Amino acid sequence: MRRSNILKLTVVVALITAIGPIIAAVYLAQRQGLAQEYERVQGYAREVVYRSDRAVMQMQAALDIVTALDSQDPCSVANIDLYKQIGLENEYLVGVGYVTGTSMLCSTLGVHNPALDLGPFNVRLPSGSGLRLNVEFPFAEGTLMTALQRGNYAAIAYGAQAVDLSVEQDGAMLASFTPGSPGLRASLGAVNPLWVDRLGSERSVLFIDEGFIVSVVRSDQVNATGAIAAVPVSSLNQRIMEFILLLVPIGLLTGILMTLLVLYLARQQMTISTAIRIALRRNEFFLVYQPIVDLRTEQWTGAEALLRWRRDDGSIVMPDTFIPVAEQSGLIVKLTERVLELAAHDMEGLMWQNPDFRLSVNFSASDLQSKESLRLVQVLSEKVGNRKGQIMVEMTERMLLIPEDASVIVDSLRENGIAVAIDDFGTGYSSLSYLENIKFDILKIDKLFVEAIDTEAATNQVVLHIIDMAKTLGLQTVAEGVETLEQARFLREKGVESAQGWLFGRPMEPGLFTEALQENRSRLSYRDRIARVS
Numbered sequence: 152m153r154r155s156n157i158l159k160l161t162v163v164v165a166l167i168t169a170i171g172p173i174i175a176a177v178y179l180a181q182r183q184g185l186a187q188e189y190e191r192v193q194g195y196a197r198e199v200v201y202r203s204d205r206a207v208m209q210m211q212a213a214l215d216i217v218t219a220l221d222s223q224d225p226c227s228v229a230n231i232d233l234y235k236q237i238g239l240e241n242e243y244l245v246g247v248g249y250v251t252g253t254s255m256l257c258s259t260l261g262v263h264n265p266a267l268d269l270g271p272f273n274v275r276l277p278s279g280s281g282l283r284l285n286v287e288f289p290f291a292e293g294t295l296m297t298a299l300q301r302g303n304y305a306a307i308a309y310g311a312q313a314v315d316l317s318v319e320q321d322g323a324m325l326a327s328f329t330p331g332s333p334g335l336r337a338s339l340g341a342v343n344p345l346w347v348d349r350l351g352s353e354r355s356v357l358f359i360d361e362g363f364i365v366s367v368v369r370s371d372q373v374n375a376t377g378a379i380a381a382v383p384v385s386s387l388n389q390r391i392m393e394f395i396l397l398l399v400p401i402g403l404l405t406g407i408l409m410t411l412l413v414l415y416l417a418r419q420q421m422t423i424s425t426a427i428r429i430a431l432r433r434n435e436f437f438l439v440y441q442p443i444v445d446l447r448t449e450q451w452t453g454a455e456a457l458l459r460w461r462r463d464d465g466s467i468v469m470p471d472t473f474i475p476v477a478e479q480s481g482l483i484v485k486l487t488e489r490v491l492e493l494a495a496h497d498m499e500g501l502m503w504q505n506p507d508f509r510l511s512v513n514f515s516a517s518d519l520q521s522k523e524s525l526r527l528v529q530v531l532s533e534k535v536g537n538r539k540g541q542i543m544v545e546m547t548e549r550m551l552l553i554p555e556d557a558s559v560i561v562d563s564l565r566e567n568g569i570a571v572a573i574d575d576f577g578t579g580y581s582s583l584s585y586l587e588n589i590k591f592d593i594l595k596i597d598k599l600f601v602e603a604i605d606t607e608a609a610t611n612q613v614v615l616h617i618i619d620m621a622k623t624l625g626l627q628t629v630a631e632g633v634e635t636l637e638q639a640r641f642l643r644e645k646g647v648e649s650a651q652g653w654l655f656g657r658p659m660e661p662g663l664f665t666e667a668l669q670e671n672r673s674r675l676s677y678r679d680r681i682a683r684v685s
């Protein structure tokens with residue numbers, strides 16, 4: 152990727168990481184606010200229902216007692232005493248009284264002379280009881296009472312008691328009603344009686360209407376009560392604001408931290424790619440060579456060139472650190488070109504002298520598209536003798552995602568005498584179809600599978616399948632990362648031709664490698680001579 156594009160991408164990502172958490176915070180605040188407000192309104196409605204239920208239950212219990220009395224003289228002193236006691240014992244009740252027609256003759260307050268006219272029932276309950284909703288007694292003018300009548304007895308409660316909650320919210324409205332009967336039993340504020348209809352056959356509903364969040368609930372204890380609570384939507388906004396004030400700073404902080412992180416990582420990336428450019432100019436890259444060994448003869452038949460970077464301060468940077476950055480920033484082609492130049496310089500003499508020696512170099516995906524990389528491999532091959540298969544290019548499965556393209560390039564490399572290996576086999580997305588459609592010379596078994604030999608790891612059988620597959624396809628195999636004699640013996644017995652690994656030799660600088668190669672070859676020829684003599 153070009154530098155300016157990286158910069159643009161960085162800015163976009165940084166903006167997203169900065170704004171994202173704030174948007175998320177506002178969204179969360181809204182959801183939290185609404186959820187909390189819903190819960191609160193529902194809580195009010197439930198409280199009203201609870202109180203209504205208590206009042207109804209107390210009225211029913213009182214009526215149970217008084218309707219069981221001998222009604223010879225319902226207004227006797229003893230009975231009125233009982234009425235008084237009932238009134239005192241029940242927090243929701245004003246009292247009980249004796250009624251004929253619509254007239255209350257006596258009650259908790261004594262004998263009424265003249266009798267008090269209660270008026271007609273407002274609601275007839277299924278049980279046969281009757282309910283009067285807005286009874287006003289002369290001794291408490293302006294206070295509306297509810298009277299539940301069974302037979303000749305009525306229990307009286309304060310009508311507004313159920314909705315008389317202390318709600319700490321401006322504009323909150325409450326009401327109680329009798330499901331199945333029109334109108335409200337009592338209300339605090341201008342509750343819309345039509346809201347009752349929204350309940351239908353549900354136990355409770357929640358909705359927003361006329362600028363209010365409304366909860367309507369039905370009692371699950373006493374079927375005769377229901378309640379409405381409503382709070383203005385504006386209180387929701389206030390709640391959301393509270394959450395925003397809490398969450399946005401957190402979002403902002405997260406945003407800032409994430410942005411800093413993105414900028415830091417981007418800078419890091421930029422720094423490495425800039426440093427690679429400078430290192431190329433200053434010739435800080437060099438190659439080390441790791442021997443590839445014939446498993447039967449122990450002869451060094453070749454080497455893999457591995458890139459190293461020596462920094463100003465003498466420290467060595469390994470390829471796993473800089474190759475991925477170079478691949479992302481488009482610098483890899485320049486690096487590969489440098490590898491090919493370095494290899495030509497390091498190995499020219501050695502390869503002229505050892506015509507059977509094969510040198511491997513690693514390619515990245517972009518190299519397959521780069522005319523210059525392909526040209527330089529050719530140059531390298533010509534420089535070291537131009538013998539068929541003396542130079543080998545290693546490519547990984549990941550590079551072969553468009554097999555048609557890859558196949559054409561692999562073919563043309565091979566036609567020009569360059570051998571091609573599939574590297575790190577088994578670690579990518581490879582499928583058999585790659586191997587069938589693209590003609591390779593060598594398959595490199597990844598060290599992951601070599602490590603698994605003689606272990607309990609689930610992959611310890613994979614190496615056998617890979618070897619079989621290679622044989623079927625007529626590919627030679629090189630096992631990577633061979634560290635123990637057991638691994639070497641196992642691989643040799645299974646027919647793997649070559650190996651590479653610390654058991655045979657670590658990657659070495661060119662001078663050391665040349666010496667070691669000579670030592671290996673003379674040792675072997677000495678053994679040969681001995682064998683021939685004896």
Ligand code: C2E
Pocket residue numbers: 441456457458469470471474487490513514515574575598631632633634651652653654658
């Ligand atoms: P790779 O191609 O799989 O290279 C083999 C890696 O395994 C090398 O690591 C080598 O030092 C290491 N190795 C060899 N024998 C053993 C062993 O017995 N045990 C263990 N544990 N490791 C062993 P290195 O040199 O760090 O290279 C790492 C990767 O970097 C290479 O993996 C290759 O993918 C990439 N790379 C190295 N040089 C170049 C280059 O010039 N161009 C490109 N494109 N990639 C390169």
Ligand code: CA
Pocket residue numbers: 455513545574
């Ligand atoms: Ca390799």
Ligand code: CA
Pocket residue numbers: 574575595597631
């Ligand atoms: Ca490899």
